[in-house]
Amino acid sequence: MQCSNLKNILVLSFGILLLYTAYMGLQTLQSSLNKIEGLGVASLSVMYVSLSLSSLLLPPLLIKKIGCKWTIVASMICFISYSLCNFYPSWPTLIISSVLVGLGGGPLWASKSTYITITGNKYAETCGKLAKDVVNQYFGIFFLICQTCRVWGNLISSLVFNLTPNAGLDAPNQTICGAGDCPAELTQTGNSTSGRPSNTVIYILLGSYTGCGVLAVLLIIIFLDQIQGDRDEKDINCGSTLLAAFKHLRDKRQCLLIPLTMFSGFEQGFIASDFTKSYVTCILGLKYVGFVIICFGVTNSICAIIFGKLAQYTGRVPLFLLGAAINIGCIIGFLIWKPATGNFAVFFVMSGLWGISDAVWQTLLSSLYGVLFEKNKEAAFANFSLWESLGFAIAFGYSSFLCVYIKLYILMCVIVVGILLYGAVEYIEYRNTLCEEGPKD
Template sequence: MESKDNQGYSPTGEDNVTYTNVNKNRESIQINGIDREVYKPPLPQPTISKNTILKNVFVLSFGFLCLFTAFQSLTNLQTSINSEEGVGEKALSVLYAALVVSCMFIPPPMIGLLGCKWTVVVSMFTYIIYLAGNFYPSMAVMIVVSIIVGLGAAPLWSAKCAYLTELGVWYARYTDGNEDAAINRFFGFFFMTFQTSQIWGNLISSLVLANPNSQNETGNGNHSECGVNVCPGMSFDSLMNPEKKQLYTMKGIYCGFGVLAAIIVAIFLDNIRLEKEKEGKRKFSIKLAKETVKHFLRSTEQKLLVPLTLYSGVEQAFILATFTNSYVNCTLGVWNVGFVMICFGVVDAFCSFTFGRLVQWFGHIPFFFLAAVTHGSIQIALLYWVPNPDHIVLFYVFSGLWGMGDAVIQTQINALYGFLFSDNTEAAFANYRLWESIGFIITFAYGNFICTDLKLYICLGFLLVGMLGYTAVEIFHRKQSVHSVDVTK
């Protein structure tokens, strides 16, 4: 995006201005046919070296890898191991409802008070509490720990996004490169590392929960009842549940990963201050909660991105709760959920890194189109596919292709928010987490009331409307760019 000076706004308040770069700090401009030289304030210099920037990107990514190796893999199993009375799905719905509240109130003042680094560390401890609460998965306990982690999730992700965006801006100044490309590259590396948590966490769950005496056992004896035919209240009679000892072992390992993540970030991540935070720290106020709403109301691009951001939550909730339970758990058994989701994680991680680098040459549009076609095709196929354990390769194909589409959705939406709203990243990313969380809430909320086929139709609907909104954003932004060029002529 162009600066105001390059968009034809005159620092002297006069019209008919033409700019010519002289050096980094001075510009030669033509005002009403008269050449004048004006001083251009230099951009603030980064407070850390280029190598330190790269180190911090790695440390932050590795910390999230450890944390979500535990958290994400445990949430993959909620609808399978905590299915009694719908505890797992209800707890997940409450979690994201708390996240919505957190998005509205907590991130700006918390980041202003603690800074990005310590906001991440403190928020990680809310995840550790959630992991520990799963040792006693009663409805009351799961609701409480879900609220806690929901409140901690918004500042965690907002701080992460603001931190990475700031590093991308600083790195671009060191290299005289494009800020959007640098931000894309950092988000691509982050999500490549982050998505491998699906590999390690699901590998742990599959190995720990595996029953060596039932290698040939599958989930539900009548496979025609699986897939789109799975409805609330159905039970998979032949499913062999893991023993409590196995579950406790798995949960203990996950708690260890959560603690390790907090330690890594606390020790090795540098504490930086966002440039706009240097004007002064903010105190908690109801006015701060309005920043998210104001950003939404004032930004046309933000309004248009809401459907696609909602879809980001809907599609993740579908693969985590519906696909794993209605297709994998029902047909193959709970111990195969992890193996199938490993494929999702591997493809997601590879594509996150690859697409993050390629976008600087091809732009966002081809990748969003790829995600729309991939996810749309899979959802249509799942409507007609009858899962069968004899066709086990198809479970991995669908999982991998979904991971490829998810890689685009996650990396490109994050990068797009950072690029479009670089002057107001906290409010923008709070909006991102808000609307994505609403997508999760909607999906988990109706999960206990409708069948799988209707869930797929809803997912397709969000995808279609979301892509229409994104297309409108591209058209709107291009018109703005053309208008800016015309102003300077």
């Protein structure tokens, strides 16, 4: 049974890896590639607003009607549209495709998390292990593989850009970079003159990304097993699923986790949009964005599996505190750092450190939801996707309006509040455990 479970986890992981190789590669480039009138980040903001709504309405409905496997397949097809519409980027094409990706994103991540949690719980029951340990391991394996999507997606873009003669990929003629970068000042002074790669270069890149998406769909259809216990034959409608998701907010543990869950979206939005545009592209040029983000992906993937294993021995709390400490340290670093070509290595160091902290949120925060809300998984993961997506939407939404230093202060406030409220959740769990054990003789 372990071999079958592991096979399914690996198939799911590599399927989403292929899909997100394309998606993450494009997301990283949007703020620099489609920056006219803020089209790129605007499309991402719309995408995550759509995703937050779909997270409430669609996941329980689709999972209970067609099961996790076919929910994943249907969602993946929506993602492919984003690569296709980037061939002809405009407000109508990118916004429509962003809405489609958002509609598919909620069910995709809820069904993925449900699939992993059910698989882990069933194996734990069979072999007599703690369910939370098995679920942590499975999420660790998943994120070890899946988080390398940033490596492959950005490696593809970097190779395409660097193997092509200069096509406007050098650093822009911009006088203010880093924390002092303000979109309003750029609009007024017009001090950014970077170009856009040629259509030939972009078409090669988008063709590669579209192929990855198609392969992902085929892999899931052919090799992923449907699991039992993920469907319900009773009648379900959107109203009932929405009500179930909101009813889940009655659980105070869910409410306390909202800020930290939103921070997961905020911090990923920052690294994908503001760090790439205001630090990397501004100083080094678009052709270095992929290489710098590869460093993020490598540390993220390695730490995902390490933290999944380490949590068995240290518990969640020390690792959550480690992630928060690294994020706070990086935020302070971004505020005081004056990026320049002379400190080339610092770009990679900051990217790598951010990848370590992100591994905590991606691996352990997901598994925390699965462990805390085991009896109400669909509604719980719908809420997880909702609040994380809102974090993304807000981060991309204000990207074209606020100075970078203001965004960094916002990140600082959210992580501090989030980690404090997470501590309250752990305290509640500790008290509940004591009550269940009862007084000792």
